[in-house]
Every structure is written in C-alpha cells, then in structure tokens.
Amino acid sequence: MTGTAAPKQRRWTPPYAESALDAVVRVPGSKSMTARALVLASIATGPSTIRRPLRSRDTLLMVDALRSLGIGIDTTDAEAWTVTPGPLRGGAAVDCGLAGTVMRFLPPVAALADGTVAFDGDPHARKRPNDGVIKALRDLGVGIDDGGRAALPFTVRGGGAIEGGELAIDASKTSQLVSALLMAAPRFERGLDLRHVGDKPVPSRPYLDMVVQMLRQAGAEVDDSEPDRWRVAPGELHGREWVIEPDLQNAAPLLCAAVAVGGRVTVVDWPTETTQAGDRIRDILVELGSRVEWSRGGLTVVGAPSILTADLDLSDASELTPSLAALFGINRGPSTIRGVGHIRGHETDRIAALAKELTKLGAEVTEHDDGLTVSGRNTRPMTWETYADHRMAHAGALVGLVTPDFRLSDVGCVSKTWPEFASVWEQTILARGNAYGAEA
Template structure:
C-alpha cells in the first residue's frame, strides 16, 4: 500500500464487466467510522486499550499518526489488533488529515487537551471541506484556534492542557461530525459539554448514535433524550477492547453487484445488533428489487438483475448516495435521491460530480438543491472521473459490471477506506457466473 500521506499515481483502470451473476462471501475490513472513534476514545482513556480487526486504510492510519504526534502510544504493526497507550497530550505537533473528515473534525478537541500548539493540514481538497461551525463551537469553550481566511484548514489549535467545557450551540447541517467531534473528547472537559444542534435537519444521524453508543461503552455518561441535544458528563474513559464491525458502507458496492448481475453476496460477521444503519440499507435494497437477510452469519443480498427506480430521502445514509445513483442509472424507471445537500462538501461535490459523470455515460441527470433526479437511458462506455473520491470509484465500478468500456481515471483513491478494493472487485467480476462462493 502506498504511504498514507503520499498516495502513488495510478494508471486509468478499466472497470471489469461481469459475464453472469456474482457469488461472493466475504468479510470486509472494519468500519472506518468505528475504527476512528475507537482510536480517539482509547487515546483519551485512563488505561491502555486495543482495537480489534481495525480498518487499515489511509484515513485510519493517518488518524493513528495524528494521535501519536500528540504523544499517544499507538502500535499499528499487527494486522488483527492495534494497541493504544494513553499518555499526556502535548505539542508542538502536526496532524496530516489527508482528505479525512473524521480527522479534521474529531482531533481539534483532542488537540485542545494537549499542552502546546497542534497544527492541522491536509490534501488540497481537504482545505475546502466545511469546518467552521466546529471551530466556532470549540472557541466558545475558550479554545484559541487560528484558521485559514475561509475558516477551514490549515488550522492551529493552541492547547493549554485542559478545556473548561460548557454549553455549545452548533449548526451541524453540513456534517454530523461536528457533533461527534465535540462529544468524543467531552468527558475530559472540566464541566463536560451540552451540545445543541440548530438549523436544518442533522444529516447522518446514525453516526451520532454510534458516537453516543461508543462513549457509553467506554464509561461516559451521555444524555441524548431531548431532540438535537446531547449532554456528556465529565468523567473517566476506560481503556477496553473495541471489536470493529465490517464496514457496511464499504460493502454496498458488492451488494450492488448482486443486484446488477442477479447474484448473491454475503457480508460475513456483521452482528445482528449492529451500530451501523443496517435496517435502512435493507429497506433500500428491497425497494431496488433485491432481497436482504440479516442473520448470525452476516448480511446476505440477492438480486434478480432487474433494478427498480426509487424515490428516497438519504439524509441518514448519505455515504450510500454515489453507489445508489449508479444503480438508479441502471434501473427500469426514474429515481429521485434527496436529503443530501451536505454531500457537496464531502471529498468532492458529489452531487455535481455524479451528475457530470453519469450524464457523460448517457444517463439523463438533473441536479436538485439536495440531490439528484436520474432518468435511465441506454448507457455507453467512456471515462469516469473519480475526483480522488473513493465513493465515486465505487459507483463507476458498479456501472462497469453492466456497461462495457467504462474506465476509471483513478482507482487508487479507494485506498482511503479499502485498499483491497481493485483486486477483490476484479476477482469477483472474473468469477461471475461460476456459481461458487469465494471463501
């Protein structure tokens, strides 16, 4: 795998076409969202902790490196289990966020607990990602933070070893990570925190629920009974082992492959009581024309090769939008995907990028203020720009299963969350129609 802070350039990648139904049984690497939260909570714990079956990818390696730069002992040499040893946080330190929203939004509060300045910078596209509401919230708690003229990266957090805590009002309509970034370090604040979200509806609410669930598992007292309000009491976070679930968002392209080709894909070892939005995903798959079954062995998706158009509000599961848009372009009726205005501020403006690339292959796509209207038309091959965005690459790969001649401008961006993606996808497509599940 290329170094986390300097991904190597790759040649354009021809998306493989499937000759029949794909049949795959796989345990994917761990959830990026869970791995990131587990690393932060372990670094702030009162005793050593471990992260079992973590995701090893660019985002999580850079998260570990950022915590290590501030003094945390993080050993990521083992494949199955990473060791985290809390230590007094200190500066000066530098954090490379890459293109990861989790790092740029989870670690500034941690940096406020460090003794000394901590600087944050990243890829050029990261400097355009929204950050201002989080920084304003931290400033209201007394932190000194210097930011670029636009209010985002690069930033310098002047840590003083403690944060008083208190009440924060934040508009998190552009990213639920603003809320999680305030909550994760809050038990270490002198007075804890009370966070109120104001403004348009909160996107990706299941990710905030994941944050609350993991805080409680680490020993924190969290009250989230009132709508759009979270109170975290001051107290110790306990070191523990964090078993990481396989990544549900990363599994969607493979589930989509089952829908497109009339195949079967099983994501092994996904717990029945998952912290991820399994029910929402199952509902979407069934509306698209597939069958999804969750059980002790994981989540299994079966497709028929026919995809139905849908009208869906994706606010809670916006990470799924690019692959769902690809499926919509292959559907038997128009689709309307809404509730995702905030994904214009993700790795790229995903709404504009999807409209451009799907349209370039022959689909009729209309940008909406908060999503896309997609009218299926006969598709043809051609280049598909990925914009250094792993989810765009996943969308292109799904289209390629059914449309010969699609070429991704870059598949290396999938190293952000699944470095194994190109090899795993190519093997799955090559074996399509063989009728034998891979182990």
Template sequence: MTESPVHPALWPAPVAAGAVDATVTVPGSKSVTNRGLVLAALSSEPGWLRRPLRSRDTLLMAEALRTMGVGIEETAPSSDAATAGADGGGGEAWRVIPAGLHGPATVDVGNAGTVMRFLPPVAALADGPIRFDGDPRSYERPLDGVINALRSLGARIDDDGRGALPMTVHGGGALDGGAVRIDASSSSQFVSALLLSAPRFNQGVEVRHVGSALPSMPHIRMTVDMLRSVGAQVDTPESGGEPNVWRVTPGALLGRDLIVEPDLSNAQPFLAAALVTGGRVTIPDWPERTTQPGDALREIFTAMGGSCELTEQGLTFTGSGRIHGIDVDLSEVGELTPGIAAVAALADSPSTLRGVAHLRLHETDRLAALTKEINELGGDVTETEDGLHIRPRPLHGGIFHTYEDHRLATAAAIIGLAVPGVQVENVATTAKTLPDFPALWTGMLGEATAPARRG
C-alpha cells in the same frame, strides 16, 4: 466540485458475464475504527482495537494521535487461515496506550473528515501547539462549526479567519467545556467531534444544534453508543432529553477491548453487484444490531429489486434480475448516495434521491460529480435542490472521473458491471477507506467476468 487532476492510469472496470455468486469479506468500519482510536487515546488505561481498518483515513488518524504522544502498537495479522477475522488479514489488533497529550506537533488530515474534525478538540486538551494541514480539498471542507464551538468553550485557535484548514490549535492542557450552540447542518461530524472529547472537558459539554435538519444521524448515534461503551454518561434526545441537545458528563473513560465491525457502507458495491447481475453475494459478520448507516442497504436495495437474509454467517443479498427505480430520502445515510445513483442509472424506471444537499461539501461535490460523470456515459441525471433525479438511459463506455473521491470510484465500478468500456480514473483513491478494492472486486466476479477484449 473540485477539478479532477489529469488522470493517472485508467482502470478498466470489469464487465460481469453472468450472475455473481461470491462471499466477500469486507474490512473493518472506518467510522468505528477512528472513533475507537480517539476514545482509546483519551481513556485512563490502555485498550485494544481488534480487526481495525487499515486505510488511508485510519492510518492518518493513528499517526496524528502518535504525534501528540499517544502510543499505538500494531500486532501483525496471523497467516493462519483458521484465525482470519473480518479484517481479511486475521488477528490484527492495535493496542492504544494513553499518554499526556503534547505539542508541538503537525497533524496531516489528508482529506479525512473524521481526522480534521475529531482531533481539534483532542488538540485543545494537549499541552502545546498542534498544527493541522492536509490535502488541497481539505481546505474547502467546512470546519467552522468545530472551530467556533471550541473557541466558545475556551480554546485558542489560529485559522486567519478562514473557518477552515490550515490552522493551529494552541492546547492548554485542559478545556473548560460547558454549553455551546452550533449549526451542524453541513456535517454531523461537528457534533460527534465535541462529544468524543467531552468527558475530558472540565465541565463536560452541552451541544445544542441550532440549524436546519441534521444529516447522518446514525453517525451521531454511533458516537453516543461508543461513548457509553467506555463508561461515559451521555444524555440524548432519544433518551428523553431535549430535541437536538446532547449532554456529556465529565469523567474518566475506561480502556476497552473493541472488535471493529465490517464497514457496511463499503459493502455497498458488492451488494450492488448482486442486484445488477441478478446474482448472490454474502458479506460475513454482518451485525444483527448496528448504528452504521450502511445497514440501510438491506431495505433500500430490497426495494430496488433484491432480497436479503441475515443469518449467523452474515448477510446474503440476492438480485432478481430486475432493478427498479426508487424515491428515497437519504438524509441519514448520505454516504450511500453514489452507489445508489449508480444502480439507479441501470434501473427500469426513474429514481429520485432526496435529502442530500450536504453531499456538495464532501470529498468532492458528489451531486455535481455524479451528474456529470453518469451523463457523460449517456445517462440522464439532473441535480435538484437537495439531491438527484435519475432517468435510466442506455449507457456507453468512457472515462469516469473520480475527483479523488473513493465513493465515485466504486460507483463507476458498479456501472461497469453492465456497461462495457467504462474506465475508472484513479481507482487507487478507494484506498481512503477500502484497501485493495480492485482485487476484492475481481475476486468477487471470478468467472462471472467477461473476457478482456483484444485491441
């Protein structure tokens, strides 16, 4: 776990004075937006992304593609409430105009896994060197799977043997492609990274995962679905292929008009608020069918004591006033772990969260961070080999450090609903994927917020 810096301004997490009753419009999916940007940049004709997420991770992706020569034009959101869409700004769209990829260029990945992993294969198709650098934590995140795979497919990469950032990809204007074996057990993004650019490889690609169980499979399914939507031919284990093998045929990608779904993982803290307060929250435009991991919240939070209804208007989740512990395998939906752990710390019985050892390699070591921060508020959380065991205890206020991890910050806000005095260090880190979180949070609470206590 990386050390959190000396804390900037502390955000007092609001305490709910009663049951919430709100409709919260969640911005677009980061995962869909960044995959859509990459595919549009590699297409043979211009395309559109409508209702894209504007957050640190997606703006880093857009700027990185621009540095390599891709045109990305942003239309201003409409101020007319009648045209407002699921982006919360109404009518915003990005027009992506493919161009010859070229260097020299420098890409700032920040601490965005999608940028640091999805763009090296794109850079291998560029004409000239592309340097990748980012936040200090990005140097610690695994990238060896992508680097080694690209080298075996014909790319030249200088990383001084680190298998991590910073590094330079020396693009030759094309990449042979072909068959490659990788261990993607530390991140499913290794697979997605190769698949997204594979239609532009001379031979396409055959990716064979050879490690232990793959985490976050819904994200690979998202990649495959989005590839097929722009005309790529993809064979997968689900379509009758070999287990742990994905094949992409070389070919042109079509420009599309993509409407970005709301980010269902970012809906988690708002649904959790209904569960914690025994209230009701509606998320508009929740898709009936989706590959987003956040869709699992319907089942998980229902098992923890709520109920939900999906209609044409969206998903309405209602808390019962009771929170139950849960024993659940989160290997496919690991990013939901911090929010589930926060709710579990307020439950009426213990919880075991399994299958998420890979979270030790995320924005921070999420398992160690959750254990330390919840325990410092009086909790009883134990790390296991692949997850957390949480025994609910009466909690008290205190500083909840976030380690520059957006999901630690939203987990702290969830606990703060029921525990007075929780102060969230660096709540601004939520801008990584969820801009204006504090305003969305207080807006949801409305009159269900306890009055501020005077000093």
C-alpha cells in the same frame, strides 16, 4: 508516515459481468468505528485493544496524528492494535490527508494538549468546510489561528484543559461536528451541554447513535433523551477492548452488484444489530425488489436486473448515494435520491460529480439542491472521473459491470477506506461461491 501519503493515481478497467454473480465476500472493518475507537482509547485512563481495525489511509492518518500528540499506538498486529494513553503534548503537526474524521475529531483533542498543534492536509481538504469545529472551539475559549479561512490549514493553541459547559452549534452540515465535541467532552472540566440550533436537522443521525453508544461503553455518562441536545458529564473514560464491525458502507456496492447483473452476493459477518448507517442498504434493496436473507455466514442479496423506481430520503445514510445513483443510472427508473445536500461538501461535490458522470454515460439526470433524479438509458463507453473520491470509484465499478470499454480515471483513491477494493471487486465478479476480501 508509511501508508498515509497521498495515493498515486491509477487508471482501471473494472470487469464486465458476463453472467450472474455468486460470491461470498469479506469487507474490512468500519472506518467510522475504528476512528472513534482510536480517539476514545487515546483519552482513556488505561490501555485499550482495537480488534479487526480498518487499515487504510484515513485510519493510519488518525494513528499518526495521535502518536504526534503523545499517544502510544502499536499497529504491528493487523488484527489487534493496542493504544496506550499518555499526556497530550503540543508542538505537533497533523496531516489530515483527505480525512474528515482527522480534520474534525482531533482539534478538540488537540485543545487539551499543552501547546500548539498545526493541522493541514491534501489540497482538496483545504476546500472542505471546517467552520463548525473552529467556531465551536472558539466559543469554548480555545485559541485557533486560521487566517480567517475557517478551513485548513489552521493551528490549535492547546491550553491543557477546556472548561466546557453549555454550547450551541449549527451541525446541519455534518454530524462529525457533534461526534468530535462529544468524544472530547468527558475531559472538559464541566463536561458539555451541547445543543444543535440550526434550521436544518443534523444529517447522518446513525453516527450520533454510534458515538453515544461507544462513549457509554467507555464509561461516559451521556444524556441524549432530549432532541438535538447531548449532555456529557465530566469523568474518566476507561480503556477497554473494541471489536470493529465490517464496514457496511464499503459493502454497499458489492450488494448492489447483485441487483445490477443478477445472482447472489454474501457479505460475511454482517452484524444483526448495529448503529452503522450503511445497514440501511438492506431495506432499500428489498424496496427495489431484491431478496435479502441471512445465509452462508452473513447477509445475502439475491437480485435480478429490473426497471427500478424509488424515491429515497438518504439524509441518514448519505454515503450510500453514489452506489445507488450508479445503480439507477444503469436501470431505467426514474428514481430520486433526496436529503443529501450535505454531500456537496464531502471529498468532492458528490451530487454534481454524479450528475456529470451519469450524464456522460447516457443517463437522464436532474440535479437538485439536495439530491438528484436518475433514469438510465443505454450506456456507452467512457472514462468515469473519480474526483479523488473513493465513493465515486465504487459507483464507477458498478457502472462497469454492464458497460464494455469502460474505464475509471483513478482507482487509487479507494486507499482512503479500502486499499484492496479493486482486486476484491475483480475477484467477486469472477467468483462462483468462493470467499474473497479483507481476510480471505
């Protein structure tokens, strides 16, 4: 499984910014769109092409898992992967790594296979909750052996078909539960009438808009006109061409860098219309006093260091939390991020990790159940722990812009969604109007 092994730890000293920035950057394709395109293409009736896919540990784990289920996927051309569906077969073992998309998106697909499919992953992945997917599949009549853990490792006993019908779930921990069930639903004999019945809302709603849009593009009949209810009719998905947008959440720390130290950073090919949650960063940076404009072939942020104060509800864009918390930690604030309690169950407890590292840095931090309040002070040299979490590495890179003698304990974890992040970041800080990044 080339490229899918757990990344080696690598200490890193991010560059200190000695002047304002002037850079044009390309970021790789969206992980969220790439993962969904791979799943939908694999259960379609004809071949598909995925253009500009993200090639990272998470997406390659998805590729390897789908291949083990009998799907033909050719990744020889880095710019255009081809997916050839086939009968879903059991007798497979799926390595989830630390990818929530693999851990949650593929069990419903595996339940359509003709035999058992075993799921496991990295040690920390065994701590990530997966009770929602396991309970939902059991309620649909699927056999799952998990030893009572409701987490990895577990085995799905595929029966070749799922009847489907009505299903009530609590998706308040992760929107991935809804996405996982909706993508497989056209293959259910009765389709799926899915309702969220939890006391709290489904977080990260833009991802649900994304999966509904992509399902419709593949030919599915989806009714989401009623709040917290999705009805998917049984039917065939069609093979098609998927064009993957740049990953806007990976772009967020680059745009925040312009705010942290001044200057301008452009992310090329930023979509004018998108369902990506990361697009929220545009409005947030304007709220923080930056100028955001379309120029130089993409989205440009012109920022200047200042005292930042904000009260942000990031429930629909929680992946932005680490970068924004780091930005607030190097400015005087105070600023509050709320509505993100669900990120305690991500690669690490991101709220606790951010609170600990920003406090070590010298910031004043108040940790809340669903977020944190941060007010920066003079930073001090330290080693920023990344907790095997790519977003924590992004946050640490931002802090390093203004903190001499600053180190990250491990930057290898960025291979999850952007293996070249460290080199692109270094080039961006040193750039003067040149283009760097995934395609440069």
